[in-house]
Amino acid sequence: MNATEAIVSAQNVTRRYGQGDTAVDALRGVSLDIERGKLTAIMGPSGSGKSTLMHILAGLDKPSSGTVQIAGKEITSMGDNQLTLLRREHIGFVFQFFNLLPMLTARENIMLPLTVAGKEPEASWFEELITKVGLKDRLRHRPSELSGGQQQRVAVARSLVSKPSVVFADEPTGNLDSKTSEEILRLLRDSSDTYGQTIVMVTHDPRAAAIADRILYLADGAIVLDQRGATAAEVLQTMNDLDGHSVAS
Amino acid sequence: MIRIALKDLLGRKLRLALTSLAVVMGVAMVSGTFVLTDTIKHGFSQIFSTALQNSDVVITGKAAFGNDQNAPSFPASALDKVLKLPGVADAAGGVADTAQFVGADGKVVSHGGAPGLAFSVNADGDQHFNPLNLLSGTWPRGRTQIAVDKDTAADLKLAVGSTVGVIPRGGAVVHLKVSGIVSFGSVGSLGGATLAIFDLPTAQTLFQKEGKLDEIDVAAQPNVPSSELVAQIKSILPPHTQVRTGEEQAAKASSDTSSALSFLEYFLLAFGFIALFVGAFVIANTLSITIAQRTREFATLRTMGATGRQVIGVVLAEGLVTGLVAATIGLFAGVGLAKGLDELFKSFGIDLPQSGLIFASRTVIVSLVLGTAVTLIASVWPAVRATRVPPIAAVREGFVLPPGRFHRLGPYVALVIIGVSLALVCVGAFVKHGIPTATRLEMLGVGVLGSFIGVAMIASRIVRPLASLLGRPAQLGAGVAGTLARANSMRNPARTASTAAALMIGLALVTIVAVLAAGVRGSFEGAVKEEFQADYALTSENGFLPTSVDSADALRKAGVAEVVAGVRAGQGRAFGKTITLTAAEKGLSQMLVLKWTLGDASSLDVLGMNGAVVDKDYAKSHHLVDGSPFTLLVPSGQELHLMVKAIFDPPSGGSPFGPVTVSAEAFDSVTHNPQNVFTFMNMSGGVTPENTAILNDVLKSYPDAKVQTESEFIANQEAGINIFLNMLFVLLGLSVIVSLFGIVNTLVLTVFERTRELGMLRAVGMTRRQTRRMIRQESIITALIGAALGIPLGVGLGGLFGQALPGGMPFIVPWGQIVIFVFAALIVGLLAAIFPARRAAKLNPLEALQYE
Numbered sequence A: 001m002n003a004t005e006a007i008v009s010a011q012n013v014t015r016r017y018g019q020g021d022t023a024v025d026a027l028r029g030v031s032l033d034i035e036r037g038k039l040t041a042i043m044g045p046s047g048s049g050k051s052t053l054m055h056i057l058a059g060l061d062k063p064s065s066g067t068v069q070i071a072g073k074e075i076t077s078m079g080d081n082q083l084t085l086l087r088r089e090h091i092g093f094v095f096q097f098f099n100l101l102p103m104l105t106a107r108e109n110i111m112l113p114l115t116v117a118g119k120e121p122e123a124s125w126f127e128e129l130i131t132k133v134g135l136k137d138r139l140r141h142r143p144s145e146l147s148g149g150q151q152q153r154v155a156v157a158r159s160l161v162s163k164p165s166v167v168f169a170d171e172p173t174g175n176l177d178s179k180t181s182e183e184i185l186r187l188l189r190d191s192s193d194t195y196g197q198t199i200v201m202v203t204h205d206p207r208a209a210a211i212a213d214r215i216l217y218l219a220d221g222a223i224v225l226d227q228r229g230a231t232a233a234e235v236l237q238t239m240n241d242l243d244g245h246s247v248a249s
Numbered sequence B: 001m002i003r004i005a006l007k008d009l010l011g012r013k014l015r016l017a018l019t020s021l022a023v024v025m026g027v028a029m030v031s032g033t034f035v036l037t038d039t040i041k042h043g044f045s046q047i048f049s050t051a052l053q054n055s056d057v058v059i060t061g062k063a064a065f066g067n068d069q070n071a072p073s074f075p076a077s078a079l080d081k082v083l084k085l086p087g088v089a090d091a092a093g094g095v096a097d098t099a100q101f102v103g104a105d106g107k108v109v110s111h112g113g114a115p116g117l118a119f120s121v122n123a124d125g126d127q128h129f130n131p132l133n134l135l136s137g138t139w140p141r142g143r144t145q146i147a148v149d150k151d152t153a154a155d156l157k158l159a160v161g162s163t164v165g166v167i168p169r170g171g172a173v174v175h176l177k178v179s180g181i182v183s184f185g186s187v188g189s190l191g192g193a194t195l196a197i198f199d200l201p202t203a204q205t206l207f208q209k210e211g212k213l214d215e216i217d218v219a220a221q222p223n224v225p226s227s228e229l230v231a232q233i234k235s236i237l238p239p240h241t242q243v244r245t246g247e248e249q250a251a252k253a254s255s256d257t258s259s260a261l262s263f264l265e266y267f268l269l270a271f272g273f274i275a276l277f278v279g280a281f282v283i284a285n286t287l288s289i290t291i292a293q294r295t296r297e298f299a300t301l302r303t304m305g306a307t308g309r310q311v312i313g314v315v316l317a318e319g320l321v322t323g324l325v326a327a328t329i330g331l332f333a334g335v336g337l338a339k340g341l342d343e344l345f346k347s348f349g350i351d352l353p354q355s356g357l358i359f360a361s362r363t364v365i366v367s368l369v370l371g372t373a374v375t376l377i378a379s380v381w382p383a384v385r386a387t388r389v390p391p392i393a394a395v396r397e398g399f400v401l402p403p404g405r406f407h408r409l410g411p412y413v414a415l416v417i418i419g420v421s422l423a424l425v426c427v428g429a430f431v432k433h434g435i436p437t438a439t440r441l442e443m444l445g446v447g448v449l450g451s452f453i454g455v456a457m458i459a460s461r462i463v464r465p466l467a468s469l470l471g472r473p474a475q476l477g478a479g480v481a482g483t484l485a486r487a488n489s490m491r492n493p494a495r496t497a498s499t500a501a502a503l504m505i506g507l508a509l510v511t512i513v514a515v516l517a518a519g520v521r522g523s524f525e526g527a528v529k530e531e532f533q534a535d536y537a538l539t540s541e542n543g544f545l546p547t548s549v550d551s552a553d554a555l556r557k558a559g560v561a562e563v564v565a566g567v568r569a570g571q572g573r574a575f576g577k578t579i580t581l582t583a584a585e586k587g588l589s590q591m592l593v594l595k596w597t598l599g600d601a602s603s604l605d606v607l608g609m610n611g612a613v614v615d616k617d618y619a620k621s622h623h624l625v626d627g628s629p630f631t632l633l634v635p636s637g638q639e640l641h642l643m644v645k646a647i648f649d650p651p652s653g654g655s656p657f658g659p660v661t662v663s664a665e666a667f668d669s670v671t672h673n674p675q676n677v678f679t680f681m682n683m684s685g686g687v688t689p690e691n692t693a694i695l696n697d698v699l700k701s702y703p704d705a706k707v708q709t710e711s712e713f714i715a716n717q718e719a720g721i722n723i724f725l726n727m728l729f730v731l732l733g734l735s736v737i738v739s740l741f742g743i744v745n746t747l748v749l750t751v752f753e754r755t756r757e758l759g760m761l762r763a764v765g766m767t768r769r770q771t772r773r774m775i776r777q778e779s780i781i782t783a784l785i786g787a788a789l790g791i792p793l794g795v796g797l798g799g800l801f802g803q804a805l806p807g808g809m810p811f812i813v814p815w816g817q818i819v820i821f822v823f824a825a826l827i828v829g830l831l832a833a834i835f836p837a838r839r840a841a842k843l844n845p846l847e848a849l850q851y852e
């Protein structure tokens, strides 16, 4: 794979929590490249290190060793200010618990990344975005007046509004029922297809992983399988296999 | 970005209201003070300009130094000379003095510190210069008539034709017939002052000013300007008089009262600042809690690319708006408070003149700036804390802000602050030479505030054991609720500590005052018991107005007492400084015990016309020894050429004398209408009911003079201290109320934070009542921690201050008051819990569990 095609890449990333006897190795040497324009899912059993990996890839946390590049820039050695500017330009987030600001309307929440950066939104792009997420008539509502699914759609729109190089989503459907989960997944898939948006999604839902172009399986802090697309059934099968494998090992 | 912050703030109205309240009180105090003092000043200036509205030019006596109140009268012949001047259209002379009315009960009418004013009028004139309006009857004429103001008439139920008793300054009571009832121009209230109006010859006789005048009002010929007239009059002016235009005179009188009032202004402002200081604590604490609760929000902003600086901006913008809102509310609340302060003064017997409330632009600016600035400063620390929220907190459930880099240094920094503060206090208190008094007072102030900050900082480390101890009764008395309350108050020591610290400040200050007051009283009592060997003392009803020399003379004449001797007081100027001048009547040596470093008590009786007794400090600063000559100027412009005969060491509890004491004869030779501050008497048989009756009988004509035994004398003198003390307590109560709001804030926010937990407790069977009790107990524990920190601190600082007073003071711990303060803290805790406890009890267990 061509290095210029990788928007995020990691080399030999390890992460150890705590010290001495109680130390936990959440990541034990992970190397990967996230391709531009693709939707990549990170799968794995609970405690396998998915979230930890995503936090490190997104520059929210520092690895104990190893390096990470985003858009060609080495981020593991960056200071707070550089990381902040990097986030403005290159990174969008979708959270499991939505993390909307309760006192702001849906519109203001969506615009937040631009407001923070002191930028004006392009009217046509904003229009297009809210049409896509289907929130046109909900823009004046506060988060508390929206359903979980609607809130997450606001969050997705928020992650896309600044056209970041990569959107990180940690269990974006973890807090939603299956029907709304499906809507959100379709939305993510769609943004990847229409805008070529790079997305990294952490999930342990096989149906979520099934929409991905590529699935990375994590177990005990290491990548154990790199799969180019799969159906939900196949993902489930793989998970079961891996589970047996990791128990056996 | 800032707009977002403000939207968030305005969206949470309760939080905004709670935070603001802390500043509102302090600002209200500041604005209320300004409104009150401006209004009083305006009231006075209205009185003065009314009094002089038709006088183009005014001639008055001129004091050799000090204010015009001590100005001597001048010969009435000046009036004839003035009338002969070409520029003069008309002129009238008058006498002004003070006189007290006597009620039907035989008691002197007194409205706190307000004076009883006496003026002369000319019943036959056209009343051109007369500022008074005759409401009914006629102007007084002859030796038997008096006119009174309408308030006094109403007060004493007087009508035209009634008889009223009045005591002219320095004289015995006279009974006069009311000829008329008057009002003073259009001025609504004279601030409790009474008016006694006589015709000129009567006033001159009553006040021993025969052939003399205090004031000449002059009207100029039509096209003669006042300044021209002033110039003409200057050429014929008798000595010890001055001439001013009417406007100048009114302005001068106003500015004299203004500067007298500035003490009141600073005094009240000080309490405003204390309340603001406590408010700053409350705000910093409230903001810290809300920031802890909004960690997620800030972290999310950071993941969107917000910089640390932007997060600071958000918090500071909130602080700014909160401050502005609070300052604005406080500004207007101040108007209400001004009324309240006025009532407060009235209830302590101090009536202040008022017109409509004056709302100056200075009041607006200072209040707004101060309130906003204090809030903003208080939000700096929480804002800095907010920047420490890392973006990853957006995804971590239950993220707690890690302690800052300097956290470990906290106690050491606190100890250093406490050390430096105490050092400042000690230097300010004990180093009396080489540092100006103002600087020393500043050092004391900064030291005290610094020690509060230091103790507040270290408090979080001792809150756990304290809470554990103070929570024990709650645990025993209130069952599960008490146990949980105790555990909750230990759960976030920093929060409990800073909440309690606000109350600590108020309680510490109250305790300092109580300790000092106990010391002052103790040493005063000690001094009186040690110094005074007299059986009886004679002072005015309120203890600080002087009484007439006549009353002492009447006693002597009646021959009922073995010895009667009084102490006179006035002002003198020597070595370039104005001092209190006292004078001793013969016989005082038998009733006063003092420590003499030169001469002895008998020196007091043989001072003659040029002997002086000085106190030790005065002798030291001016290098006075036996026989040292010095010259003393008195307000009338006369001089006393004195020679040091004796030196005494004044007791710390209160000296009967000023720095310089002369004989009563010498004093009277340069003083018009001298008066005694106290008179002492020895009777054969000592204090007996018969003797008391005899004295009271002799003094029937002097209702302003009160016969007292030693203990009555002490109580009477202390009454003044107590009034002042109670006023201090009420004013310091303001900062205690601010800290009460602080506890309310913390509890409300805590209840919000523990929504889920409370829901769970309710779900497993905790009743509403138990929930309320739990919050109440937590509140009381917090308040008691405040008391446990504040009261000992106050006792310590108060003791230190006491030692610093000249001569030192006994260190007396006022246990009774301390018990009251602890109860007050308990009540603060109870009151603070009402609203939060109700909120907590209202939580629906289901809703609580569904939250998020």
Ligand SMILES: Nc1ncnc2c1ncn2[C@@H]1O[C@H](COP(=O)(O)OP(=O)(O)OP(=O)(O)O)[C@@H](O)[C@H]1O
Pocket: A017, A018, A024, A025, A026, A044, A045, A046, A047, A048, A049, A050, A051, A052, A053, A204
């Ligand atoms: N802040 C932390 N401190 C200590 N250990 C941690 C911390 N965060 C995660 N861990 C540990 O690191 C390992 C990986 O955790 P991580 O959250 O990355 O797992 P995950 O794959 O996201 O699991 P899940 O699917 O349950 O979210 C786990 O063993 C976890 O206990």
Ligand SMILES: [Mg+2]
Pocket: A050, A051, A052
């Ligand atoms: Mg996870």
